[in-house]
Amino acid sequence: MAAKLIDGKALAQQVRDGLAAQAAKVLAKTGTKPGLATILVGDDPASHVYVKNKQKACELAGIYVDDHKLPSSTTQAELLALIDKKNADPKIHGILVQLPLPKHIDSKVILEAVSPDKDADGFHPYNFGRLVEGHPVFEACTPKGVIKMIESTGVTIEGKRAVVLGRSNIVGKPLALMLLQRNATVTICHSKTKDLAAVCREADLLLVAIGKAKFVTADMVREGAVVIDVGTNKTSDGKLCGDVDFEPVSQKAGWISPVPGGVGPMTIAMLLDNTVESARRMAGIA
Numbered sequence: 001m002a003a004k005l006i007d008g009k010a011l012a013q014q015v016r017d018g019l020a021a022q023a024a025k026v027l028a029k030t031g032t033k034p035g036l037a038t039i040l041v042g043d044d045p046a047s048h049v050y051v052k053n054k055q056k057a058c059e060l061a062g063i064y065v066d067d068h069k070l071p072s073s074t075t076q077a078e079l080l081a082l083i084d085k086k087n088a089d090p091k092i093h094g095i096l097v098q099l100p101l102p103k104h105i106d107s108k109v110i111l112e113a114v115s116p117d118k119d120a121d122g123f124h125p126y127n128f129g130r131l132v133e134g135h136p137v138f139e140a141c142t143p144k145g146v147i148k149m150i151e152s153t154g155v156t157i158e159g160k161r162a163v164v165l166g167r168s169n170i171v172g173k174p175l176a177l178m179l180l181q182r183n184a185t186v187t188i189c190h191s192k193t194k195d196l197a198a199v200c201r202e203a204d205l206l207l208v209a210i211g212k213a214k215f216v217t218a219d220m221v222r223e224g225a226v227v228i229d230v231g232t233n234k235t236s237d238g239k240l241c242g243d244v245d246f247e248p249v250s251q252k253a254g255w256i257s258p259v260p261g262g263v264g265p266m267t268i269a270m271l272l273d274n275t276v277e278s279a280r281r282m283a284g285i286a
């Protein structure tokens, strides 16, 4: 393989080690740890695994976890009441409402109920708007992790052609804005884009969050490009598979991130990062 590997797992561990030191400072100054409330509604097995992984990472970094598991019969009003309680709780600096929520609950209403000051996922329209105007406060975890992964390569973002595949509110759109903020020339592609392969071939930075297994093939990649794979597809045998056809693309790219072991662990690290940053902000620690 020609490309160098962007090891998200190792990078996430570095980030988490740094956060443990910062969390200790918060504890020393305020007498309380940074705190994350995790709210999980229903019994989706994958969601339970994700939340457990997030909680374990928090505990290892010295972040207090306030765990809430609610039955799928929980009403929207009950969930809103819990969020209000966490918004007002001084021990809590970040609130994670795990998605997806059951069908009878309106996620948009729920995400807007989380105080923008505790929005560790960066999903509240206030925080999204702050990013749009170029003064971000809480930034969404997955795109924030992707930026750190690009930075870890030493490849400069400024002036480069960045192509983002996918325009979701939680990955593609915020990622494009974060790249723009760093003076990349940004193109967002999606299912209606014409000549997609040709647009991708122009990319110095190719960021892929389209949700289709092995969608990006070697002919779509510029020689030496940085390729980051946000995909989390499940193959028929239950294995995790990215949006990038890893083997052939790694012959052509300069840098490439794997799945698993790429963006996923960084998403978790950034949730912790946002929680600790929030605690520092509230404690007035520079």
Ligand SMILES: Nc1nc(=O)c2c([nH]1)NC[C@@H]1CN(c3ccc(C(=O)N[C@@H](CCC(=O)O)C(=O)O)cc3)C=[N+]21
Pocket (backbone or CB within 6 Å): 050, 096, 097, 098, 099, 100, 121, 141, 232, 240, 259, 260, 261, 262, 263, 264, 265, 266, 267, 268
């Ligand atoms: N409010 C909310 N915030 C989220 O950030 C959020 C969410 N809801 N709902 C679900 C998605 C998914 N997500 C992942 C995080 C880490 C890995 C991860 O660490 N994956 C590992 C391996 C996992 C495996 O092997 O199955 C990896 O890629 O190496 C994956 C997926 C966060 N999400």
Ligand SMILES: [Mg+2]
Pocket (backbone or CB within 6 Å): 121, 140, 141, 142, 267, 271
């Ligand atoms: Mg997140």
